[in-house]
Amino acid sequence: MRRAIYPGSFDPVTNGHLDIIERGCKLFDEIIIAILVNPEKQPLFTLEERREMLTEVLGEINRGSCTLRVEDFEGLLVHYAIEREADAIVRGIRAVSDYEYELQMALMNRRQEPRIETVFMMPAEVYSYVSSRLVKEVFQLGGKVDGLVPDAVEARMRRKLDKN
Numbered sequence: 455m456r457r458a459i460y461p462g463s464f465d466p467v468t469n470g471h472l473d474i475i476e477r478g479c480k481l482f483d484e485i486i487i488a489i490l491v492n493p494e495k496q497p498l499f500t501l502e503e504r505r506e507m508l509t510e511v512l513g514e515i516n517r518g519s520c521t522l523r524v525e526d527f528e529g530l531l532v533h534y535a536i537e538r539e540a541d542a543i544v545r546g547i548r549a550v551s552d553y554e555y556e557l558q559m560a561l562m563n564r565r566q567e568p569r570i571e572t573v574f575m576m577p578a579e580v581y582s583y584v585s586s587r588l589v590k591e592v593f594q595l596g597g598k599v600d601g602l603v604p605d606a607v608e609a610r611m612r613r614k615l616d617k618n
């Protein structure tokens with residue numbers, strides 16, 4: 455039984471995240487999608503909203519026999535991974551520019567906890583430029599994000615921005 459943690463801010467979840475989860479399902483029996491609780495960041499969506507959106511859209515992916523769970527965590531990722539008895543941390547690498555930071559994190563995490571491996575996965579090329587940050591920026595300025603986030607997420611962004 456192989457369990458992985460897929461950590462992130464997921465503010466909001468994008469189709470790139472879903473693509474990585476779907477690919478991860480080919481390698482792991484269980485993936486815990488772990489939302490980072492970071493009191494220093496001002497997210498667009500609350501923790502509860504991010505959890506709801508993730509849970510909603512996970513139904514759209516082809517998971518095979520893989521179990522998917524959505525949780526949140528605070529503190530060091532590797533402590534959380536050990537607590538959950540995970541074997542690996544999954545991270546998506548879109549472009550070379552992601553690699554440097556991801557390598558630093560992976561090596562620091564390994565130094566803290568050698569039992570946890572980091573697995574880098576590449577999303578489909580069509581998502582290679584998609585990030586939650588850019589999606590929010592483009593959407594807030596009136597741009598198009600269809601195909602980059604699930605429809606349910608786009609609808610939530612519309613509601614949120616109408617409200618604000």
Ligand code: PNS
Binds near residue numbers: 530
């Ligand atoms: O979606 P993000 O913002 O790219 O995810 C970053 C995340 C959650 C993987 C990273 O910030 C993290 O692991 N935070 C938890 C605190 C921690 O363990 N820091 C040391 C990293 S070497």
